[in-house]
């Protein structure tokens with residue numbers, strides 16, 4: 001029998017669950033923005049005044065980029081600031097305005113924005129065909145009466161706001177950054193609130209990052225929406241209702257950017273212009289990396305490196321996890337474990353290995369009197385750089401060092417101070433920084449509730465955690481990146497982060513946090529890396545072998561068969577997990593892993609060329625097939641294949657005991673990478689995949705540049721540079737090779753070399769035209785070797801000096 005108290009409790013619980021389930025999702029209950037009463041036009045915008053005193057500014061930033069900025073029931077504030085935005089100085093394109101009784105239409109060369117006056121509804125159309133791309137399902141809305149506030153995570157955050165769009169019958173949704181979810185997000189919903197979620201599985205939401213940017217694709221036509229609002233935000237792509245795709249937030253402005261493609265690639269380029277292009281990390285960041293929570297003392301890491309070298313396994317980087325520090329005090333070394341950090345990094349450097357240290361945001365709370373001094377804490381207190389609660393008390397969360405404090409990274413002088421503190425690492429030969437726990441994680445309460453009254457300076461506005469939580473990691477990464485730039489102006493900074501907000505790509509690469517050593521976790525790698533790439537974060541990867549739990553040889557091999565072509569390839573394991581370095585399960589598995597790591601290194605010229613493409617165009621290296629084949633509906637929800645650049649297609653095995661699988665190949669001719677056998681696409685093919693073979697295909701028409709076999713970047717001169725030619729049906733192929741010094745920022749000033757190749761079939765053999773190289777970087781003399789790949793060898797080849805001059809080569 002339930003006691004009556006319990007019964008009442010249960011009833012309240014049920015009612016609450018019902019109310020939350022219904023109301024939190026029900027944007028139809030919100031107040032709708034009023035109709036347009038008047039408007040003004042400026043050089044690049046319309047400002048609309050509405051009957052409920054709301055204000056909407058529709059700005060034309062580019063022919064394919066429109067911004068809609070709405071505040072409800074008041075005028076627009078003067079401050080218009082976002083930590084995500086990199087570009088505000090747009091050159092206004094040609095546009096015009098048409099007024100009619102029922103609507104105002106803004107037209108650029110590419111988009112037509114029809115703004116209906118009453119009710120205020122916005123349609124985005126193709127300017128040429130007038131075809132609808134996206135339209136409001138209901139007027140923009142807000143919760144003026146606070147009827148949803150009981151359902152809000154933080155009722156004090158502000159007012160719930162939302163925009164609802166009509167859901168297309170065949171509309172697919174991509175992006176949204178890091179979600180433990182499939183590629184196509186149609187009929188799902190998500191929350192953004194950076195959260196430390198160890199051991200997450202598919203469906204866990206939110207996890208570490210907030211990238212409120214998504215792509216809609218219908219019949220090959222794509223648009224993008226970036227809802228630049230750092231409050232806890234919600235995205236529902238036809239989950240709660242098949243009528244609508246809506247997004248909203250617990251506060252802030254209804255501020256979104258609308259991008260029109262029609263190609264996804266074009267949108268990603270624009271998104272990178274708006275939120276910043278990734279800068280190139282050092283080339284060795286593409287090398288193989290090994291980590292463990294935690295390798296110590298120094299001699300243990302040297303043992304690991306020795307093992308790599310004696311086993312002929314490539315390695316560029318080792319990571320020092322939290323135990324390198326003195327009692328988890330950031331910017332210190334434990335002198336018992338690392339008596340001479342500089343000598344240690346020097347010894348590794350002489351073997352071609354770089355060291356990365358973890359740096360968490362928690363600064364140990366160590367007030368005086370204390371027998372030990374901790375200058376980082378003392379300086380931060382003295383300069384008032386740490387976060388406080390609304391009542392003025394220092395905010396003291398608990399993280400690895402126990403009681404700790406966090407920096408207010410919204411303060412420019414605090415960011416500068418934090419960045420400069422990295423001298424403790426750079427002076428000791430540390431080559432990169434790993435930012436973790438930056439959601440920010442607090443063991444007192446992982447949901448963030450313990451932090452709700454923490455105030456950040458936020459350019460003097462003194463705003464709440466509700467607004468600042470999701471940008472904390474972005475600003476910490478920024479402080480780190482800018483510090484490294486100042487400390488070592490001649491080296492490209494290399495930062496890795498767990499949490500993020502949009503714009504993170506300007507400062508950091510990322511990994512997907514605390515995964516599991518399970519097949520399900522491995523399978524999530526592909527949609528997660530691909531979605532991150534579709535959200536402006538090209539440099540991604542996951543702990544190879546999985547972080548929590550116990551891998552085995554088969555899982556580890558299959559995990560490398562995904563990650564050997566991910567930008568970030570790092571094996572990492574939790575402190576109490578079973579060891580999983582490549583040799584731990586015996587030589588059978590180790591030999592296969594060696595094969596894939598070696599292959600990664602020979603493919604470095606292709607990977608680096610593709611990474612540079614990501615930098616300049618915003619189009620990621622690791623791609624879902626839909627990115628390259630947006631007109632092919634067979635690619636719209638493919639979660640178990642990916643492409644690297646335009647040319648390589650990989651279809652890994654993601655389940656145990658499987659040695660065959662079906663692979664979808666888009667229309668056209670493909671080469672089996674291992675046999676050079678030609679296959680016809682547009683269908684599923686049944687492919688052998690014994691443990692030593694990951695199904696891998698090359699698009700016909702590709703030229704894949706490869707280099708010598710290496711055990712680390714810079715071990716040997718990239719000579720010869722081999723170009724693997726996969727002629728298409730007409731016998732043609734095209735390719736590019738990008739090169740630079742791999743280390744310094746000189747490429748930003750043109751110290752690069754870009755060489756283009758075009759291959760055509762001749763009466764006898766093939767002819768390769770090499771265009772004159774672009775850029776001022778000189779890689780020195782080397783040989784270019786061209787190989788025609790074909791199943792019926794012998795492989796035809798020819799060589800020529802790769803000296804930057806235009807020339808042509810005959811391959812007989």
Ligand code: GLC
Nearest residue numbers: 293321322358436513514574
């Ligand atoms: C977090 C990180 C993990 C790291 C551990 C200890 O769980 O995600 O990678 O090993 O903290 O620093």
